[in-house]
Amino acid sequence: MDFEAVRTFVAVVDAQRFQDAAADLAIRQQAVSKRIAALEKSLGVQLFTRTPRGARLTLDGHAFLPHARTVLQAAERALASVRPGSRALRVDVVGRKLAPAGLLRAFHGAHPHIELDVVTLEHAGAAMEALSAGTVDAAIRCVPTPAHPLPEGLRARPIFDEPLELLVGPDHKLAKARTVTPEDLVGHRIWMPGIVTGTEWAAYYESLAAAFDLTIDPVGPNFGLEPLLDAVADSPTVATLVGEDTRFLWPATHQLRRIPLRDPTPAYPHSLLHRADDPHPTLAALHDHFAAGVGTRAGLWVPDWARITE
Structure with a gap:
């Protein structure tokens, strides 16, 4: 089934005229007619009858309408689950009972309107692969290490020792x-x-x-x-x-x-990792939250390789 044809069908129902639906969809009226004809052909039924007052649903059209709206709603939810700005901010932590998870809980307490998706990957190498692939937006990890250098395109900012x-x-x-x-x-x-x-x-x-x-x-x-x-x-x-x-x-x-x-x-050093080009709009809020809490404490020891700058 042609998804755009289903969208066009619902647009015609809402507008009640092929011409008005074409304007709503920013396409030609002829394209609307072709999409509806193709959809009717694929379904084997007539969805509309044309009257002087506009397009009217047939009995089959009435039966198809709620399912068509469900299809569009499901598609929108699917897009929202991966679209930056509408999906949750995905953050990897080393463990849900350890300090990085507590840092995220404090962030969520300060920004309850920001939806978080907290994941726990196996190790820093897996976290950096996920960041490079775009499957997570940020990670709180001890990096880079001799075995896990920071890949090109990723940034790391020390946030907490x-x-x-x-x-x-x-x-x-x-x-x-x-x-x-x-x-x-x-x-x-x-x-x-x-x-x-x-x-x-x-x-x-x-x-x-x-x-x-x-x-x-x-x-x-x-x-x-x-x-x-x-x-x-x-x-x-x-x-x-x-x-x-x-x-x-x-x-x-x-x-x-x-x-x-x-x-x-x-002290165990925690850094915030992210892609330099990650477009998620709430990532900046995460940065600002941790930047406000970063402080220098005297008398701490961390490995030389863990002293990094963004």
Whole structure:
């Protein structure tokens, strides 16, 4: 079925005259007549009768009309789902429970009229491919890394360095410390089974371990956050690292301790990535929101490769 013929059919119904429908569609009246004739031929029925007062629907035309309007409405919804300015702003984050998702929630709270579509891609490489392809509008990631340089046409702006904290159980040797330094962690097992080789967070923690001679252990099955917290709570030797602004819930019986790191404070760098030519009109609001919140904090450590400028 010819979609434009269906649109023309509805236009004639609304205008009640072929001539007026032609004016509404900005085409010749002859083109309207040809489209309607072709549609009637494809359907095998007559849709209109012509009278001195204009075009009148036949019984078949009346039966076809609600379905024709449904077709047009569905097509408009399909176009709106991908048309910049009418579709949601698609933003990739590393995880829905981590700090970048919290940053987006704060943005949505400040701009509730902006519709967001939050996605979680596998790693920075996948996020940059999606950005280049135009399937997402922005991503909040730790980039570029040695394995994931910034492709041509993409821009990255540092927006937030998230300080890390040590998470230990009540019987850990460092559990009573108010703060610890990276030097204090030398020789302690920091278990992080969620590290995946080749990802941006793997690159970050490899750099962190090398810079401070830390033992960051990614070995072991990753059963998720809850089993990791259970293991940390029950062990006098196992610790893990969490972001200061990444909030987790655990049973009160775990008695876990979050201990700030100081002198220096390792921080996980988050940057806003986007295509230089992305036309989505609300992307600028996202930029402005993060730009207003960016501040310089002394005493932070991030890898040299993560210090980027747009």
